[in-house]
Amino acid sequence: MSYLSPPEFATKMVDAGEAKVTMSARDTLIRSFMAGAILALAAAFAVTITVETGNALLGAVLFPVGFCMLYLLGFDLLTGVFTLAPLALIDRRPGVGFGSVMRNWGLVFVGNLAGAIVVAVMMAVIFTTGFSTAPDAVGQQLGTIGESRTVGYAEHGAAGMLTLFVRGVLCNWMVSTGVVAAMMATSVSGKVIGMWMPIMLFFYMGFEHSIVNMFLFPSGLMLGGEFSVGDYLVWNEIPTVVGNLVGGLTFVGLMLYVTHVRTGESRSARTVTDVRVPANT
Numbered sequence: 001m002s003y004l005s006p007p008e009f010a011t012k013m014v015d016a017g018e019a020k021v022t023m024s025a026r027d028t029l030i031r032s033f034m035a036g037a038i039l040a041l042a043a044a045f046a047v048t049i050t051v052e053t054g055n056a057l058l059g060a061v062l063f064p065v066g067f068c069m070l071y072l073l074g075f076d077l078l079t080g081v082f083t084l085a086p087l088a089l090i091d092r093r094p095g096v097g098f099g100s101v102m103r104n105w106g107l108v109f110v111g112n113l114a115g116a117i118v119v120a121v122m123m124a125v126i127f128t129t130g131f132s133t134a135p136d137a138v139g140q141q142l143g144t145i146g147e148s149r150t151v152g153y154a155e156h157g158a159a160g161m162l163t164l165f166v167r168g169v170l171c172n173w174m175v176s177t178g179v180v181a182a183m184m185a186t187s188v189s190g191k192v193i194g195m196w197m198p199i200m201l202f203f204y205m206g207f208e209h210s211i212v213n214m215f216l217f218p219s220g221l222m223l224g225g226e227f228s229v230g231d232y233l234v235w236n237e238i239p240t241v242v243g244n245l246v247g248g249l250t251f252v253g254l255m256l257y258v259t260h261v262r263t264g265e266s267r268s269a270r271t272v273t274d275v276r277v278p279a280n281t
Helices: 004-023 025-053 056-062 064-072 078-090 098-126 139-150 156-186 188-204 210-222 231-258
Strands: none
Touching: 004 078, 004 098, 004 156, 025 056, 025 064, 025 098, 025 139, 025 210, 056 064, 056 078, 056 188, 064 156, 064 188, 078 098, 078 156, 078 210, 078 231, 098 139, 098 188, 098 210, 156 231, 188 231, 210 231
């Protein structure tokens, strides 16, 4: 069958987490670099579609092509390993400890960031004709995104920070659901359909994805956005990373693990006893 049952794909999640944690540093960096680069290209693609057509929904509908490509190629996003790697630790897989999980997260973060920034520089070259002209319409939009999603949050203080965090939680709830949905299917078409729906949802709803933001905000800084690196880190990237961790691990990884891998004890069937009805007197 092309569909795996929940206990089957939940076990695959733990297996995947173990494989990622025990992977060599070389392979982890290569795979995470490529994942960050491909997702950045997809974000540039979606913004370009939105600007040129004026239809944000169309951009969101087509954005998942990048996520599907990087997943099928076996590359790694920080949002995915936030969900999968801890499951191998919880399941007490051999060779998996807290330190190895943190090592994996650190390497994937560095690789994703490097890939996203490389693409950000390349796209900035295109949007400004080699930095010889003012940014075109797409480049101007990228600068605007960077401002609204950093200083825009800062203007609201604690309420803005809470909103940012919740958007990060909801984002990786959906993104990690896409990762798991791909494990439900054994065919390429099934994997793509499973991934497409939650990824489209998160992008259109404007949820905060730490890796997409690794492209959007460096691009915005290079293209005239009126915000600083400090604004980006404090009022976007750091709270988004924390929100992504909470969303993916809590609402996807742990929920599926506790109910499909480490299931609760089944209740015994109730014993039916005769009920004596008192005779009428």
